[in-house]
Amino acid sequence: MKALIVGAGIAGLAASKFLTDIGWEVTIVEKARGPRTSGYMIDFAGSGYDAVERAGLLPRFIAKHHQIDAVEYVDTKGHTRSIIDYKLTRETMRGRLLALLRGDIEQILLDAQSKAVDIRYSMSVDEITDHGDSVEAVLTDGSRVTADLLIGADGIHSHVRGLVFGREENYLRYLGYHVSAFMFEDPAISADLRGGFKILTVPDRQFALYALDDGRLATFDAHKDASRERPAKPAARLREVYGDLGWHLPSVLDHADHCDDIYYDWIAQIEMDQWHKGRVVLVGDSAYAVSLLAGQGASMAIGGAFVLAQLLAKMPVPEALASFETRLHKEVLEKQASGRRTANWFVPPTEFHNKVRDVFLNATRLPGLSWLLRNFFAPSLKSVVRE
Numbered sequence: 001m002k003a004l005i006v007g008a009g010i011a012g013l014a015a016s017k018f019l020t021d022i023g024w025e026v027t028i029v030e031k032a033r034g035p036r037t038s039g040y041m042i043d044f045a046g047s048g049y050d051a052v053e054r055a056g057l058l059p060r061f062i063a064k065h066h067q068i069d070a071v072e073y074v075d076t077k078g079h080t081r082s083i084i085d086y087k088l089t090r091e092t093m094r095g096r097l098l099a100l101l102r103g104d105i106e107q108i109l110l111d112a113q114s115k116a117v118d119i120r121y122s123m124s125v126d127e128i129t130d131h132g133d134s135v136e137a138v139l140t141d142g143s144r145v146t147a148d149l150l151i152g153a154d155g156i157h158s159h160v161r162g163l164v165f166g167r168e169e170n171y172l173r174y175l176g177y178h179v180s181a182f183m184f185e186d187p188a189i190s191a192d193l194r195g196g197f198k199i200l201t202v203p204d205r206q207f208a209l210y211a212l213d214d215g216r217l218a219t220f221d222a223h224k225d226a227s228r229e230r231p232a233k234p235a236a237r238l239r240e241v242y243g244d245l246g247w248h249l250p251s252v253l254d255h256a257d258h259c260d261d262i263y264y265d266w267i268a269q270i271e272m273d274q275w276h277k278g279r280v281v282l283v284g285d286s287a288y289a290v291s292l293l294a295g296q297g298a299s300m301a302i303g304g305a306f307v308l309a310q311l312l313a314k315m316p317v318p319e320a321l322a323s324f325e326t327r328l329h330k331e332v333l334e335k336q337a338s339g340r341r342t343a344n345w346f347v348p349p350t351e352f353h354n355k356v357r358d359v360f361l362n363a364t365r366l367p368g369l370s371w372l373l374r375n376f377f378a379p380s381l382k383s384v385v386r387e
């Protein structure tokens, strides 16, 4: 059996690994010129954690885990407002929570590929034709690939979804925020963070900085924005949004000016009743983006790819695709709803909301109250892989 996978992100590489494990031949096309190294810190638990454990990849994930003791919320002067005890959070999740850079997750999955996998960078699909028992794609270099299954793993703005299921606006729910992430080096900021993870939070805006052991710093920001315009110059937009704030932001914004691969997008979810049509199926953000607010997108991308491969190992393609949707749909809907509920918690709209969050987080560190943390993070352990 043969699969053509569009997108060599987390979902595409995971699908390739799990399909070759069950004996499929795989071709991947990826529009980027090579593997992506940039990224942001990802909390990894639940479905994805279970999948990589079942596939024997957990030791590689643990080796790339970043030890985080605490996540500290700070004010515009850098003074601590509240702290999430990350060590305690991991304990309440029985250790089944890892912190990894997105680029590291992709690299682990890339290293785990069979040598037989044909990965073509700077390549995409122009046309897809379903022949009933096979699918044919015309690639951007004019060549043709025929496969038993085409997997669209090309992210929230999926081109495959556009070609096969229709326009993005039919499926994308904008949540009202923009997100950015980039990496840079600044020894003075690294020294101040001392390997820590700090988040500056003011109403409608938050900017996170994480100091890596190798001297790099990883950022991510989330800010409210009613407009769905994506700025031509992300660094300039970040300066408009954060230029009035203190702490390390003046230096960080200077670094942004010199960074040529700032990730910048809307915070949004993808809502579809069906993720497959004939011999084409979507996996990961292209099918069911839950958003940064739900914090489970990478995990669901890997978990979903694992479940799909397990089903394809057991039954014919059409039945496997239908079962895949049935198996994941409820969990995806729950995660998406929880992401939307968490918005005011994640990016508090007023100083009052900010203070309520501070009180809650500081309470979780009091003796006997760690159950608050357990209840808060328990849904992250739910898994589509264990069912």
Ligand SMILES: Cc1cc2nc3c(=O)[nH]c(=O)nc-3n(C[C@H](O)[C@H](O)[C@H](O)COP(=O)(O)OP(=O)(O)OC[C@H]3O[C@@H](n4cnc5c(N)ncnc54)[C@H](O)[C@@H]3O)c2cc1C
Pocket: 006, 007, 008, 009, 010, 011, 012, 029, 030, 031, 032, 040, 041, 042, 043, 044, 102, 123, 124, 125, 153, 154, 155, 156, 158, 159, 160, 179, 180, 181, 220, 221, 283, 284, 285, 286, 290, 291, 292, 295, 296, 297, 298, 299, 300, 301
């Ligand atoms: C700041 C931030 C923090 C996050 N934190 C977490 C977290 O803590 N935990 C968690 O689990 N998730 C988190 N997520 C979500 C997670 O990163 C995504 O859900 C996950 O990366 C989705 O993977 P994917 O492979 O489906 O899509 P993507 O990562 O978008 O990969 C899609 C791939 O397809 C390629 N592509 C796109 N178009 C084409 C085309 N036309 N042809 C060929 N290739 C194409 C792209 O270049 C890319 O390589 C976070 C996201 C952000 C932005």
